[in-house]
Amino acid sequence: MSELTHLGLAEARDGLAARRFSARELAQAHVAAIEDARALNAYVVETPEQALAMADASDARRAKGEAGPLDGLPIGIKDLFCTRGVRTTACSRILGNFVPPYESTVTANLWRDGAVLLGKLNMDEFAMGSSNESSAFGPVISPWRRPGDNRPLVPGGSSGGSAAAVAARLCLAATGTDTGGSIRQPAALTGTVGLKPTYGRCSRWGIVAFASSLDQAGPMARSVRDVALMLGSMAGHDPKDSTSVDTPVPNYEAALGKGVKGLRIGVPKEYRIDGMPAEIEALWQQGCDWLRAGGAEIVEISLPHTHLSLPAYYVVAPAEASSNLARYDGVRFGFRKDGGNLIELYENTRGEGFGKEVRRRILIGTYVLSAGYYDAYYLKAQQVRSLIAGDFTTAFEKVDAILTPTTPGPAFPLGEGSADPIAMYLNDVFTVTANLAGLPGLALPGGLSGDGLPLGLQVIGRPFDEETLIRIGDVIEDAAGFTARPDAWWGGR
Ligand code: GLN
Secondary structure (H helix, E strand, C coil): HHHHHCHHHHHHHHHHCCCCCCCCHHHHHHHHHHHHCHHHCCEEEEEEHHHHHHHHHHHHHHHCCCCCCCCCCCEEEEECCCCCCCCCCCCCHCCCCCCCCCCCCCHHHHHHHHCCEEEEHHHHCHHCCCCCCCCCCCCCCCCCCCCCCCCCCCCCCCCCEEEEEEECCCCEEEEEEECCCCCCCHHHHHHHHEECCCCCCCCCCCCCCCCCCCEEEEEEEEHHHHHHHHHHCCCCCCCCCCCCCCCCCCCCHHCCCCCCCCCEEEEEEEHHHCCCCCHHHHHHHHHHHHHHHHEEEEEEEEEEEEHHHHHHHHHHHHHHHHHHEEEHHCCCCCCCCCCHHHEEEEEEEEHHHHHHHHHHHHHHHHHHHHCCCCHHHHHHHHHHHHHHHHHHHHHHCCEEEEEEEEECCCCEEECCCCCCCHHHHHHHHCCCHHHHHHEEEEEEEEEEEECCCCCEEEEEEEECCCHHHHHHHHHHHHHHHHCCCCCCCCCCC
């Protein structure tokens, strides 16, 4: 039954509908694959019993003719989403063994449509990172390796467990979250497809908050069609999230196959950054050629404030994080380390409960928000953010979407980037802009690097125009014909 794990999400949906296999068989195949792949450390909680029970319930619904759009399809959930009765820790020690008594809206939508939970996926602690090395449960190992080189590589972050699990066939699709690139960058590094929706498209309710004005949930899968299918279930208005937007959820799958004829696609000259590897530039040109061949017009555009986006992001995101993470005090839930008095209790709990990167962000965030520095840093960063959003508004008067590389390079060996936080932050140079402007972004594989690793292209769109991204992604996917897969060195089937 192992070939069942190699189906796409939509293919498995069609196979279930045609009764070629049952939801139970599909779940069993994935449970076995997950057991074989513990070396990747992609899952931090496995829920095999729940998966089989949900699969049986799905088979029963189908027998009665009541199957939903995702009925019987096994998926993984990033550990940032609260799942009722299933441990949720944001991969931080400070949440201890927290078991939420409620379900996030996005995961509730997925279960409503019949999806099956395989378990919770590893991630950078509180979604802070680009390599999945800051998890309290240890790093995720990418299923990819350079040919002839056994050094473990990072899967990207912070949704590194989601990306690794999708790439290694340990789920048909997964949820991710993206505050500055955490869906798109790991998708690029693992040869998978990830979509960060427009801010407000998916409810943030029940997702552990990192930077509330930037956080957005989205799908990760192995094809553009599969992310379209997932997004259709994840998206929607939610009165419990005041920033969730009440606009109808289109049929995203219907955007496939429409082609790009007549579309104008912008290429921002400021994204041609110093020191960008030649193979990234070549991939970007290739992407333009594919779209031109499909009948699109490629237009050079300018996003003049691009160089300010990383500095603005690394002020705004830590500022919001320092405020959101103030609630972890050792009193109400999670990890607690006692002290002689209340202040010592706080200090001990937060000192030991948070990892190094999270502490760094809290310190930066507290600093930029403090009296005397607020105007110089936080306010300035917010002003810059408006300028960056304005650049996009101007560009979208001329073009329908924007094509860029997803990351400045392929996956790197474990331990190589984590020594230098600034170098790690550079991973997000092409992705943070979409978060600062609230725009949707799609990442998909375009080809392989010289050392045999996946490289990604990114398409950024107008607010709530995920359909155009899917249309363009579909054309790039067809043209790229990306079929490379990691060798199953971990013992995968
Ligand atoms: N890598 C970025 C950071 O560390 C983005 C993380 C994210 O999108 N969650 O903040």
